[in-house]
Amino acid sequence: MSTYSKIWLYRLLFSALLLLVSAMVMVPAPVFSLPVPRADIVFCFVAAWLARRPDYAPAWIIVTAILLAEFLAAQAPGLWSAVVLGVSEIIRSRHEKFRQRSFLYEWSFISAMFASAVLSYQLILMLAFLPTTSLRLILFHIAVTILIYPLTVLVTNYLFRVFKRGFDEQFLFPGLGSARKEG
Amino acid sequence: MRRYRDGDAEATAARSLRRLLVGVAIFLLVCLFLVWRIENQRMERVRSAVMDVVLPAVEFGNKPVQYLSQVSNTLRNHFRVAERNSELEQEVDRLRFWRNEARRLELQNSRLRNLLNTQLVASEFSISATVLADINSQFQHTVLINAGTENGVANGWPVIGNGGLVGRVLSAGAKSSRILLLRDPSSRVPVKIIDSDVRGIVAGDGSFRPLLEFVIAGDAQPGDRVVTSGDGGVFPKDLEVGEIVVGSDQRMRLRLAADLLNLEFVSVLREIPLSEPTDVSDLIVGDAPPVESN
Known part of the structure; x- marks a missing residue:
């Protein structure tokens, strides 16, 4: 398979994943109705793919998927997508660093990004005189999402076979040659 | 060496173009948010339209999960069929009692209504x-x-x-x-x-x-x-x-x-909303026959 069609295949996979996860959050009770705030799994997957292969997760897919989810979820449309787009560009620009350093660095960086995204989102809601949630719930939401993140990384790695560059194909399929030369 | 620098300049240009596009996108999204904030009614209509289009897909996507939860429910029920059956029988008994009670009360109610000659709002x-x-x-x-x-x-x-x-x-x-x-x-x-x-x-x-x-x-x-x-x-x-x-x-x-x-x-x-009575004659209807409640 050529590199080009492979990238598009993975982009398709990424879009399907985001849509599936956003739809799954809306499954009627009782499967997913827990009385606690849910983790933002969509954000986790976006960050995990961006940290691994930013070329598989272009900004337009991220924005479209989150905007659609926002429309469905009766949130103020556009705001969360704008915040996530900004944050995702920061994560994208760091992906070389994620490759060089340990997972702990990636995890803490993305946690900090998510926390600042949620807090700035709430701040803008407040400035627009829209109802916000209590700080306790917000912090809980952030904590749950941070804890879920490594799980989504595992899924990204071992279910979707999306690895960081230089680690991937050569490690799994030695016949293909180094992926670093390809990229 | 020169080619390398050219490539570098190209990369820089691409990066700043990208930054510009992202900036424009963020600006548009924030505008969307502001429009929603100001023109809430109209945007909510747009949202309903989007929903009508997307909903079948959501339903389809949810099928597997719903199926799984149904299977687990069925399994759980399967193991306690007898127990569940007796529970339901008791429930039926109780409900039968209430049904009879409701019938009796309804009869009584309609008799009393007849006596008082009141008009019901049968609009629900x-x-x-x-x-x-x-x-x-x-x-x-x-x-x-x-x-x-x-x-x-x-x-x-x-x-x-x-x-x-x-x-x-x-x-x-x-x-x-x-x-x-x-x-x-x-x-x-x-x-x-x-x-x-x-x-x-x-x-x-x-x-x-x-x-x-x-x-x-x-x-x-x-x-x-x-x-x-x-x-x-x-x-x-x-x-x-x-x-x-x-x-x-x-x-x-x-x-x-x-x-x-x-x-x-x-x-x-x-329910058809009740309008406030404007005239005393609205309150009590004299000779109109009482409306059946069912």
């Missing part, structure tokens, strides 16, 4: 619907149902199901509508306590037990049953809401009669 009926999706976050608690304006649903109508009041229609699309649940932070419902007629407001705060506000602690006891008061005209009178409990924060809360966690079917109550 309901539209049944299935819950399609549960759109919950820590910020909002709504469900999506598969009935919309095409089925006669309109904004603001009360919704009951699973044993009590569930909420009201927040926005009705053509084929689907969104229901604002009682636990949503923006939900406010005027209520009264059945026995004492003390009035208050049930205010959602995101938890499963919404707050009971504007009721003085001495006026209400834990265990008192609460129904809608009909004040404000949005909800009809005497719909079962719940029972007073004292929350862990020592404030008065309601244990809702409707189980909001396991909503499957709901009914949208349709």
Whole structure:
């Protein structure tokens, strides 16, 4: 398979994943109705793919998927997508660093990004005189999402076979040659 | 060397173009948010239209998960069929008793009504619907149902199901509508306590037990049953809401009669609003025959 069609295949996979996860959050009770705030799994997957292969997760897919989810979820449309787009560009620009350093660095960086995204989102809601949630719930939401993140990384790695560059194909399929030369 | 520098310049140019595009996109998204904030009604109509298009896909995507939960339910029920059967039989017995009681009371009621010669407002009926999706976050608690304006649903109508009041229609699309649940932070419902007629407001705060506000602690006891008061005209009178409990924060809360966690079917109550009487002759209808209630 050529590199080009492979990238598009993975982009398709990424879009399907985001849509599936956003739809799954809306499954009627009782499967997913827990009385606690849910983790933002969509954000986790976006960050995990961006940290691994930013070329598989272009900004337009991220924005479209989150905007659609926002429309469905009766949130103020556009705001969360704008915040996530900004944050995702920061994560994208760091992906070389994620490759060089340990997972702990990636995890803490993305946690900090998510926390600042949620807090700035709430701040803008407040400035627009829209109802916000209590700080306790917000912090809980952030904590749950941070804890879920490594799980989504595992899924990204071992279910979707999306690895960081230089680690991937050569490690799994030695016949293909180094992926670093390809990229 | 020169080629390398060219490539570098190209990369820089591409990067700044990208930055520009991202900036424009963020600007447009924020504009969308502002338009929504200002022109809320129109944007909500757009949202309903989007929903009508996307909903079949959501339903389709949810099929596997729903199937799994059904299978687990079936398995669980399978192992306690006998137990469940006797439970249901007891329930049937109880309900039969209540049905007879209801018939007797209805007969009595109609006789009394005849005696008093009162006119009933026989304008209430309901539209049944299935819950399609549960759109919950820590910020909002709504469900999506598969009935919309095409089925006669309109904004603001009360919704009951699973044993009590569930909420009201927040926005009705053509084929689907969104229901604002009682636990949503923006939900406010005027209520009264059945026995004492003390009035208050049930205010959602995101938890499963919404707050009971504007009721003085001495006026209400834990265990008192609460129904809608009909004040404000949005909800009809005497719909079962719940029972007073004292929350862990020592404030008065309601244990809702409707189980909001396991909503499957709901009914949208349709009621033609009563206009305020303008003339005394509107209040008592003299010689008109009484309207049948069913």
